[in-house]
Amino acid sequence: MSTDTGSIIPLHQPKAPLTSAERARAYRKRKKAGTAVAVTAKPVTVPADTLPVTVTSRAVTASRRPLASTLLTVAAIGLTVVGVAMNGSFAHGLGSNAVSGFLFLTIGVAADLCALAVPSCAASMWQARRRGTALVAWAVWSLTFAFTVTAGLGFASINIADVTASRASRVTQAVMVAQTALADATASRDRECASGTGKFCRVREMEVAERRKALDVATQSVQQAADPQTDAAIKVVAWLTLGLVKPSGDDFAMVRLVLLALFPQIGGLLLMVARNSAGLAPQLEQST
Numbered sequence: 686m687s688t689d690t691g692s693i694i695p696l697h698q699p700k701a702p703l704t705s706a707e708r709a710r711a712y713r714k715r716k717k718a719g720t721a722v723a724v725t726a727k728p729v730t731v732p733a734d735t736l737p738v739t740v741t742s743r744a745v746t747a748s749r750r751p752l753a754s755t756l757l758t759v760a761a762i763g764l765t766v767v768g769v770a771m772n773g774s775f776a777h778g779l780g781s782n783a784v785s786g787f788l789f790l791t792i793g794v795a796a797d798l799c800a801l802a803v804p805s806c807a808a809s810m811w812q813a814r815r816r817g818t819a820l821v822a823w824a825v826w827s828l829t830f831a832f833t834v835t836a837g838l839g840f841a842s843i844n845i846a847d848v849t850a851s852r853a854s855r856v857t858q859a860v861m862v863a864q865t866a867l868a869d870a871t872a873s874r875d876r877e878c879a880s881g882t883g884k885f886c887r888v889r890e891m892e893v894a895e896r897r898k899a900l901d902v903a904t905q906s907v908q909q910a911a912d913p914q915t916d917a918a919i920k921v922v923a924w925l926t927l928g929l930v931k932p933s934g935d936d937f938a939m940v941r942l943v944l945l946a947l948f949p950q951i952g953g954l955l956l957m958v959a960r961n962s963a964g965l966a967p968q969l970e971q972s973t
Contacts, residue, residue: 837946852911
C-alpha cells in the first residue's frame with residue numbers, strides 16, 4: 686500500500702516555551718505600551734480664559750432692529766418728500782417769470798436731496814477714516830440745511846399768515862351787531878351835533894365811543910379764534926407751571942414756526958441713524 690506524501694497536512698506544532706530573557710523582553714514591551722496608552726488618555730486641562738464664551742442677547746432686540754431701521758428709512762423719505770414739496774413751492778414763487786421760477790425750484794429740490802444723502806455718506810467716510818472728506822461733507826450739509834430751513838420758514842410763515850388773516854376777517858353775528866350799533870350811534874351823533882356842540886351832542890359822542898370799543902372787543906375775539914392752537918398752548922403752559930410761565934401768543938407762534946420749518950429737513954439725519962442701526966443688527970446676531 687503506497688503512501689502519498691503530498692497529501693499529508695502538517696499538524697499545528699506548539700510553540701517552544703520562552704526563555705527567561707525572552708519573557709523579560711516581552712514584559713518590558715507590554716509595560717511601555719501601557720504607559721503610552723495612559724499618557725494618551727490623560728485629560729487635557731484647558732485654561733478658563735481660553736474657553737469660548739457664549740454671549741446671550743435678547744432675540745427680541747435683534748429682531749426689532751431691522752424693523753426700526755425700516756421705519757426710520759420710510760420716515761426719512763416721507764419727510765424729504767414733504768420738504769421738497771414745501772421748499773420747491775416756496776422757491777418757485779420767488780421767481781419773477783417762469784424761467785427764474787423753474788431755476789429756483791431746481792435749487793430747492795437739489796438742496797433737499799443733498800440734505801437727505803450727505804449725512805449717511807459723511808458717516809461712512811468718517812468710519813473709513815477719511816476724516817477730511819467727511820468734514821467737507823458735513824460743511825456742505827450745513828449749508829444745504831440752512832438753506833432748506835430758511836425756505837421752510839418762508840413757506841410756513843406765508844401759509845400760517847394767510848390762513849390766520851382769512852379767519853380773522855370773518856364777520857360773525859357779534860361783529861355784525863356791534864357794527865350796526867356803531868352805525869346807529871354815529872348817525873344819532875351827527876344829527877345831534879349838526880346844530881352845534883351841546884349837552885346832548887356830548888352824550889351822543891360818548892355813546893359812539895362805547896360802541897366803537899364794543900366793536901373792537903368783538904373783532905379781537907374773532908382774531909383770537911382764528912388761531913385757537915396758540916391760545917390753547919398758552920393756557921396749557923400756564924396750567925402746567927402753576928402760572929409761573931405765561932408765554933405770549935408771539936412766543937408760541939415762533940416756536941411753532943421753527944418746528945414746522947425744521948422737522949421736514951431732518952430726513953438725512955434719520956436716514957443716517959437707520960443705516961447705522963441696520964449695520965448693528967448682523968453684529969448682534971453673530972454675537973448670539
